[in-house]
Amino acid sequence: MDWKEVLRRRLAAPQADPKKKKSEQELKDEEMDLFTKYYSEWKGGRKNTNEFYKTIPRFYYRLPAEDEVLLQKLREESRAVFLQRKSRELLDNEELQIPPMIGEEAMINYENFLKVGEKAGPKCKQFFTAKVFAKLLHTDSYGRISIMQFFNYVMRKVWLHQTRIGLSLYDVAGQGYLRESDLENYILELIPTLPQLDGLEKSFYSFYVCTAVRKFFFFLDPLRTGKIKIQDILACSFLDDLLELRDEELSKESQETNWFSAPSALRVYGQYLNLDKDHNGMLSKEELSRYGTATMTNVFLDRVFQECLTYDGEMDYKTYLDFVLALENRKEPAALQYIFKLLDIENKGYLNVFSLNYFFRAIQELMKIHGQDPVSFQDVKDEIFDMVKPKDPLKISLQDLISSNQGDTVTTILIDLNGFWTYENREALVANDNENSADLDDT
Incomplete structure (x- = not known):
């Protein structure tokens, strides 16, 4: 009682x-x-x-102040020793070797799984559990799991732990997140270990690092706090893409689609240099207007320079990278958030008929300049609301755009004449592609 x-x-x-x-x-x-x-x-x-x-255990330890140099050094050294100890607890490459499988895929039941676990070393005990077995058990009628699937699971877990320890070594604050400078140092020291980057000149390293880091921060730091959780870095696929460059035989197609590859980084930086006509290292609104097919509206470009960080009215490379990432990934929520902020001219958190008309009028003006008959805004407005199907029939929120899976189409219609023309003539383009395919089949 x-x-x-x-x-x-x-x-x-x-x-x-x-x-x-x-x-x-x-x-x-x-x-x-x-x-x-x-x-x-x-x-x-x-x-x-x-x-x-007095018996309550201590649960809070104050972080050393900037002027407490000795305490900071002590904390750094203790964290380094702790991470080294954790690293030694992981399976190494020799311990992860598995004999080649011949013939049908090898399977193992739970009883034998536990027997192997008893004979395995102490480092392996954490993997031979009922929870792990249940995770890998799928449709086998005899209640077995694939040995190769289990091995791949262990490999993935060990890799995640190794990578987390590696990233944590750059966590200067020791709070489980990386600042921009921390991630820059990590990627800079990673470059020599990636064979696909062997051809990069050292003078380009700083631009490469900036290009790589911006992708992490654009998508993983939407509130622009200047730091990213290490857990978020591990959970996303960006680190996999970056470490894919260890493959010496990576195909040309894979390199072209990988943001972190040397060809991709050189392409983005080369575009920036080509746009910079006065060679001052910055882009003016007029220079940025030549981006892509040079058919973005002046109204949209005005909003870019109003909302994004500029220096004396010009855009630096880091801000340009955010711009490119947003336009090249318009299906992604982070990219839609970037563009939505530019379209939300009244800063109300939604797009109404007025804001849609404000941007589409610029599309109509460009159509007149190119000798085309302007399309009725009323028709376009109705199509946009039909595509998005917002909760409020008079307002389109960011979440409405994301949920509709039509955000990329809607934003393209409002900011780029070439994008609008492609959308407007989509049926004719599809028919033309089908005809071309049929002609190729006949030959």
């Missing part, structure tokens, strides 16, 4: 003299006395509550 129950029964018991009424204060004092007495008994006879509070 706990102290609360004892106290409740004592208070519920009849008083010695029910005819004698006690004041409210007396009743409160008596209740407090009883509470103190039984609580002290319940806690092992401690009558001094201060003595009890």
